[in-house]
Amino acid sequence: xxxxFIKRSCxxxxxxxxxxxxxxxxxADLATAIHDKFTSxxxxxxxxxxxxxxxxxxxxxxxxxNTDVPMKPASCTKLFSAAAxxxxxxxxxxxxxxxxTDGTVDEAGVLNGNIIIVGGGDPGLGPRFQDDxxxxxxxxxxxxxxxxxxxxxxxxxxxxxDDRLFSGPRTGIGWYPDEAAxxxxxxIAALTFNDGCVDLHFNANGKxxxxxxxxxxxxxxxxTFKNSVEVAPKETPGIGSVSLFRHExxxxxIATGSIPKKKKRTxxxxxxxxARFTAAVLLHELRAAGIVVDGTHKSSSLPSVxxxxxxxxxxxxxxxxxxxxxxxxxxxxNSQNLYSECVARLAAIEAxxxxxxxxxxxxxxxxxxxxxxxxxxxxxxxxxxxSSLNRIPARSLNDLLLYIHKDDPNGExxxxxxxxPGERGSLRGRLSKLKGRLDAKTGSLGDTSTIAGFLTLENGxxxxxxxxxxxxxxxxxxxxxxMLLIDENLNGxxxxxxxATIE
Numbered sequence: 001x002x003x004x005f006i007k008r009s010c011x012x013x014x015x016x017x018x019x020x021x022x023x024x025x026x027x028a029d030l031a032t033a034i035h036d037k038f039t040s041x042x043x044x045x046x047x048x049x050x051x052x053x054x055x056x057x058x059x060x061x062x063x064x065x066n067t068d069v070p071m072k073p074a075s076c077t078k079l080f081s082a083a084a085x086x087x088x089x090x091x092x093x094x095x096x097x098x099x100x101t102d103g104t105v106d107e108a109g110v111l112n113g114n115i116i117i118v119g120g121g122d123p124g125l126g127p128r129f130q131d132d133x134x135x136x137x138x139x140x141x142x143x144x145x146x147x148x149x150x151x152x153x154x155x156x157x158x159x160x161x162d163d164r165l166f167s168g169p170r171t172g173i174g175w176y177p178d179e180a181a182x183x184x185x186x187x188i189a190a191l192t193f194n195d196g197c198v199d200l201h202f203n204a205n206g207k208x209x210x211x212x213x214x215x216x217x218x219x220x221x222x223x224t225f226k227n228s229v230e231v232a233p234k235e236t237p238g239i240g241s242v243s244l245f246r247h248e249x250x251x252x253x254i255a256t257g258s259i260p261k262k263k264k265r266t267x268x269x270x271x272x273x274x275a276r277f278t279a280a281v282l283l284h285e286l287r288a289a290g291i292v293v294d295g296t297h298k299s300s301s302l303p304s305v306x307x308x309x310x311x312x313x314x315x316x317x318x319x320x321x322x323x324x325x326x327x328x329x330x331x332x333x334n335s336q337n338l339y340s341e342c343v344a345r346l347a348a349i350e351a352x353x354x355x356x357x358x359x360x361x362x363x364x365x366x367x368x369x370x371x372x373x374x375x376x377x378x379x380x381x382x383x384x385x386x387s388s389l390n391r392i393p394a395r396s397l398n399d400l401l402l403y404i405h406k407d408d409p410n411g412e413x414x415x416x417x418x419x420x421p422g423e424r425g426s427l428r429g430r431l432s433k434l435k436g437r438l439d440a441k442t443g444s445l446g447d448t449s450t451i452a453g454f455l456t457l458e459n460g461x462x463x464x465x466x467x468x469x470x471x472x473x474x475x476x477x478x479x480x481x482x483m484l485l486i487d488e489n490l491n492g493x494x495x496x497x498x499x500a501t502i503e
Contacts, residue, residue: 027053027062030489034065037485038469041478047471050394053486056405056454056462067398070377070391071468074443075335075426076450077385077392079400081360082331082340082417084367085347086410091325095120095346097191099143099282100313105152114157114295115286116313117278119191121165121349122321123342125278126194128330129322136194137218140282143317144289150316158295159283160305161275165190166345168356170274174387181246181253183268185386186338188345190355191299192274193281194218196338200267202242204231204259212259220284222277224252232258244269275299328417332441333425337384344383357382373399385443394466397452401464405454415439418453431480434487440465449475451483457491 030053038049051065097120103113127133170187171180179185186196203213214227229242242257242265253269271277276299283297298305321327327343330336341360348359351366360383368374373396381387404411419425419442422435426442440453450468457463467482469475 027493030486030493031063031065033485033489034063034482037482038478041474041481043469043474043478044472047469047475050466050468051482052394052398052464052466053490054398054402054464056402056464059402059406062463064395067395068375068377068393070379070393072388072445072448072450072470073385073390073392073397073468074445074448074450075337075385076397076441076443076452076466076468077380077383077390078331078335078340079397079404079414079441079452080364080368080373080380080392081344081347081383082328083400083404083408083410083414084364085343086324086328086414087367088347088350088363089324089343091323091410091413093324093346095122095321097122097125097319097321098315099317099319100315102313103157104314105150109151109153111152111155112157113155115155115159115282117159117161117191117275117282118313119161119163119165119189119275119278120321121190121342121346122319123192123195123336123339124322124327124330125192125319128195129326136199137281137285139319140193140218140285141289143282143319144285144291146317147286147291148289152291154292154294155286156294158298158305159279159286159293161191161273161277161279161297161299163189163191163275164300165349166342166355168358172357172382172387174381174389176386176388180248180272181244181269183270184335184337186270187272187274188338188341189274190342190345191278192338192342193278195268195336196274196277197268197270198222198253200242200244200255200269202227202229202255202259202265202267204261204263204265206231208233208261214255218281218284220280222271222280226252226254228254228256230258231261234261234263236260240265242267246270246272248272273299273301275301325413328413329425332414332417333419335419335426335442337386340384341382368396368400371400371403373403385445388445394468397466397468398464401452401454401466405462405464415454431483433484437487438483444476447472447475449479451479455483455487455490457487459491461490463490 050071052067053063054061098118100116101113105111127136183197199217201215212229245254280297330339344360345355348363349355351363353359353362364380375393375396379391381389404414418439419427421427421431437456443450448470452466455463455465
């Protein structure tokens with residue numbers, strides 16, 4: 001190996017110390033090109049970059065830039081939580097949501113007691129894995145029908161959501177409280193429905209300057225909603241953004257922004273106390289089915305809940321989750337934070353560590369340490385990457401990618417579950433030139449943009465690539481430019497090698 005050091009002046013970004021480890025000097029030009037592209041990209045002066053590129057088959061390190069510097073991994077954290085969960089739980093793992101009662105049904109069809117929905121940690125309860133994903137309340141409606149089939153005509157108690165399987169806060173340290181209404185900030189609970197969100201379907205069908213139409217799904221009156229999104233002129237450039245806010249003490253959600261005339265937008269607003277929301281949806285469907293319910297919707301976290309919290313109830317319905325193998329795609333391709341956090345908690349419980357954020361941290365860290373991936377500065381505070389305090393060196397991510405490629409018995413599944421340009425997940429609308437040749441996990445957090453995955457060249461050669469950028473604005477744009485540069489350069493090297501072999 002040849003070790004080279006390059007230090008250049010960086011007027012628009014922080015200076016980089018670039019360490020090149022190359023087979024001969026064949027890839028020194030690539031590292032130099034990456035460095036120059038980054039420093040001339042117009043990012044903030046304190047921008048930071050880390051890059052590591054290795055051959056997937058041999059682990060040979062071709063380019064290293066700041067690979068031992070702990071960086072914000074954003075959602076690339078999910079690679080560690082997913083890999084650990086798959087090993088601890090197994091790909092066929094399922095959990096189960098139970099519908100129970102602490103009462104009995106008399107001859108008149110009156111259920112004297114409460115209905116209790118016991119959460120098993122399934123993040124996908126709802127339409128996610130249904131054939132008809134637009135029928136959001138299908139599962140709850142079927143449960144209500146099941147009560148009808150059992151002859152229940154009245155329930156004297158409440159519908160209670162029990163999420164006690166998970167402990168501790170429902171949001172993590174270093175998360176962004178001002179964004180609590182956004183779908184990616186859904187609260188982590190052992191019982192959650194429809195990804196912990198209400199769908200908001202906006203339609204800018206009215207006059208310019210007027211409020212858009214909006215439809216809430218499911219609309220069960222769980223919170224007060226104020227729509228301040230306006231219809232904007234079609235020709236106005238740069239419009240169409242909708243911002244969501246939530247006021248906990250008032251139980252109120254607010255949407256602001258604008259949508260071009262005649263256009264439609266769908267957003268998702270995260271609810272507080274997902275277990276109580278789940279109970280509210282079932283209560284709504286029970287009443288819609290003609291069953292009288294005397295009580296209201298509650299959750300086990302409320303002090304006023306009246307049910308025997310120690311004795312298990314009689315199970316009326318059991319609903320299994322999708323397999324962990326199936327849940328990996330929402331985690332690695334779509335980057336669903338809720339799914340990653342729930343799976344990480346289930347793995348932590350199985351590992352005997354508990355079921356809160358600290359348990360998740362211990363489980364992931366122990367797993368990474370056991371496989372030799374934990375390096376100086378490795379710090380995870382959650383299982384999703386939402387925490388701004390997470391730090392993972394690029395070398396740790398690259399080591400994990402090589403493990404997935406060569407040694408992980410579930411490596412093929414992990415790779416198949418990642419995002420792909422032009423096809424699915426977070427890369428559907430990015431890096432179209434790499435369609436069919438890139439499987440990767442992306443990350444975005446504030447001004448941080450990351451990617452870690454596998455790049456296949458035109459001749460079939462496979463590379464593990466990690467790029468991490470921390471900057472004030474423009475990080476994702478520059479990251480995509482660097483990925484295209486890496487692809488072009490590696491393909492050029494491959495062509496040169498083929499030519500040399502032929503000669």
